[in-house]
Amino acid sequence: MRRVDSIMQRVYEERKQSRRVTAWKGNCVKTVIVYNSVFGNTEQIARHIADAIPGTVKLVKVGKASPQEISGADMLVVGSPTVGGRATRPMQEFLDNLPKGIVGKVSLAAFDTRISMKFAQIFGYAAPCMAEALKQKGCAVKLPPEGFIVKRRNGPLADGELERASAWGKTVSRGASRRMGPPGE
Numbered sequence: 344m345r346r347v348d349s350i351m352q353r354v355y356e357e358r359k360q361s362r363r364v365t366a367w368k369g370n371c372v373k374t375v376i377v378y379n380s381v382f383g384n385t386e387q388i389a390r391h392i393a394d395a396i397p398g399t400v401k402l403v404k405v406g407k408a409s410p411q412e413i414s415g416a417d418m419l420v421v422g423s424p425t426v427g428g429r430a431t432r433p434m435q436e437f438l439d440n441l442p443k444g445i446v447g448k449v450s451l452a453a454f455d456t457r458i459s460m461k462f463a464q465i466f467g468y469a470a471p472c473m474a475e476a477l478k479q480k481g482c483a484v485k486l487p488p489e490g491f492i493v494k495r496r497n498g499p500l501a502d503g504e505l506e507r508a509s510a511w512g513k514t515v516s517r518g519a520s521r522r523m524g525p526p527g528e
């Protein structure tokens with residue numbers, strides 16, 4: 344049984360690595376997903392979204408992402424846990440530091456994770472904040488911001504949220520269209 348587990352883990356790791364693209368290639372839609380995650384729930388959502396998007400997908404955690412990562416992408420997807428009604432500080436700083444010249448050329452979709460308690464609504468959620476911040480910089484927001492529910496602060500995700508993430512990833516890919524630029528761009 345343990346051997347089966349380790350094989351499954353290896354297959355999972357290899358699959359994970361295959362989503363990590365270092366250079367854009369070909370003419371397919373190019374998507375970059377930048378996410379943050381403290382307890383791992385947003386990361387799980389981000390991976391399911393990545394797996395559902397056809398074409399070339401870069402999946403990057405926010406601390407490792409640079410603005411250049413987005414340069415040349417057609418679609419930018421950002422995802423963060425909701426903390427105090429907003430995105431996490433590293434995600435906010437990353438978005439603040441993105442040059443208009445880069446983000447003005449991409450389409451955007453934003454998601455967050457959140458708890459479903461009524462009081463949390465008062466503070467708002469991360470995804471609308473991120474979408475608004477990037478819209479101000481010229482991003483074309485292609486989809487309404489989306490939220491995925493965690494049962495408690497540290498998770499787990501509510502039932503059905505991973506499946507919903509996959510479905511949302513497919514919707515994202517339909518919203519993305521290849522950026523037409525000069526040859527070689």
Ligand SMILES: Cc1cc2nc3c(=O)[nH]c(=O)nc-3n(C[C@H](O)[C@H](O)[C@H](O)COP(=O)(O)O)c2cc1C
Nearest residue numbers: 380381382383384385424425427428456457458496
């Ligand atoms: C300090 C803190 C503040 C939080 N504030 C909110 C909030 O305002 N609204 C909300 O819906 N969830 C809030 N949460 C719950 C987080 O959204 C939840 O921890 C997150 O979705 C888990 O994602 P992760 O596993 O990727 O870190 C908060 C959690 C922490 C730890």
